[in-house]
Each structure stands twice: as structure tokens, then as C-alpha cells.
Amino acid sequence: MFRATRRLLAAAPSAVKEAASLRTKLSTGITGIAVHPEPLSALANSYQSTLKVLEAIPASAVYRQSAEAITRERLDVVKRVGADKADEASIEQVEQAIGAGIVEELIMQANDELKLAGKMIEFKAWEDLEEAPAPGQWEPFRVTPSTTTADDLHPN
Template identity: 85%
Template sequence: MFRATRILLAAAPQASKAAPSSLRTKLSTGITGIAVHPEPLSALVDSYKSTLSVLDMIPASAVYRQSAEAITRERLAAVERLGGDGDEASIEQVEQAIGAGIVEELLMQATDELKLAAKMIEFKSWEELEEAPAPGQWEPFRVTPSTTTADDLHPN
């Protein structure tokens, strides 16, 4: 029993020396279940570039491709512009520029978007429907401009 403990204690300092150097000083994200990523900005760049390459397989006229590509390019540009050395200050600048959570959340969003883009290719959502929709099927969802004014809400 003690022999194994001595071996583990002897290996512990070596393991910490062998760990890759990281510029991250943050110990916790403050969100249960989300660990601090050691190199989040490089992982974000990789994920964004992968997403853009997958989106290239979707026709340019597809609305999903247009919107996902615009968001991904905007976020990639922010990471490349502000990423710097990948230290905490650079990471905070990227988080503020994108404005969609901490960098670990951004990485989760980027990973999810990459998975969704692959699913959209599988589903071929840009193609026409196999069957025409029933007459009036989409009427409840039609957006119409409102004609109500503030004066209509408060009669004299």
C-alpha cells in the first residue's frame, strides 16, 4: 500500500513538469461542467476554419450557409485580429469583441455549428420539398407589419 503511494508521489512532480506550457492563468470558468481550455484561441480558429470548409459544400444561395458563414467569418476575424499571444488579456478582448460568452462557451458554440453544418449537408435542407405544402399551412406564421400605434393602445 505505501509502496504505491511513494511511486505516485515521486511521479507527481515529473507529471507537472511534463505538462505543456500554457499562458492560461485562469483556474475555473465559474460554470459547472465547463473546464478551462488550455489553448482556446487556436482551437477556435481550427473550428471556425473547419466550419467554413464544410459550409463550402452547401450551395451559396442557401440562407443557412449565408448566415452561418457570415457569423463564422466575423468571429474568426475577431480571433485573428485580437488573439495576440493567447494570454488572458487577449482572450478577454476576443470575448468582448464577439459578445457571446466566455471563450470556452464560444468553443462549444463553434463545435456545435460545425456539427450542424454537417447535418445540414446530410439533410439537404436547401432542396425543394418532396410534396407541396397544403394550402394555408404556413399562414399562421406569416409576418405582417403591425398597424397598431401607441395612440391606439391608450384611447382618450
């Protein structure tokens, strides 16, 4: 029983070294998040997939508009730097330009957004409610001066 475990443990460091060998970075510094061997191409692929999925949502939907804008902006950053480059300087440029964490975190965010877009299509969140809300249901969430600007309070 322990012989098999020893063999697996002996093989693990070499597998980690092989995966990280495409990059010079050995650790993300975040427990549970490994260094991605080709982060920029993975990021570009995820962004492109998200944009394709978002096309199924009506263009008038606020979610589509905001998700599409952010995704296009980030994809442009990756393309500008060069998705085919895997050197640390390019990866660092993307991280700084986007400003939302290290590239491995950006990949996780992009994949989460892709999943959310699929869920939004499934739930059809842009459609009207099937039943009207009960009177006063949204009262606690009313717009108040502390959450708005002066322009919001006096529309002309």
C-alpha cells in the same frame, strides 16, 4: 476497491492543474465547463473547419450566407488578436469583441455550428420540399404587421 478510487481522486487535482497551467484562469465559473488550455487556437480551428464544410452548401443558400458571414467575422477577430497567443488579455479581447460569452462558450458554439453545417448538408435544407405543403399549413406563420416593418408590408 476503495484503494483504486483513492488513487484516482489523488491524481485528479494534479491533472486539472496540469491542464490549466497554460492559463492563469483556474475556473470558468460555469459548472461543467472547464478552462480550455489553448482556447484561441481551438476557436480558430473550429471556425476554419466550419468554413470548409460550408463550401459544400450552395452559395445561394441563406444558411450558408449567414453562417459564413458570422464565422468569418469571428475568425477575423481571433486572427486579429492572435490565435497563437494564450494570455488572458488576448482571450478577454476576443470575448469582448465577439460579445457572445466566455471563450469556452464560444468554442462550444463554434463546434455546435460545425455539427449543424454537417447536418444541413445531410438534410439538403436548401432544396425544395419533396411534397407541396397542405393548403393552409403555414397560415399561422403568416407575416403580420407586428413582425414586419412598414417597408415589408408595401413592397414597390
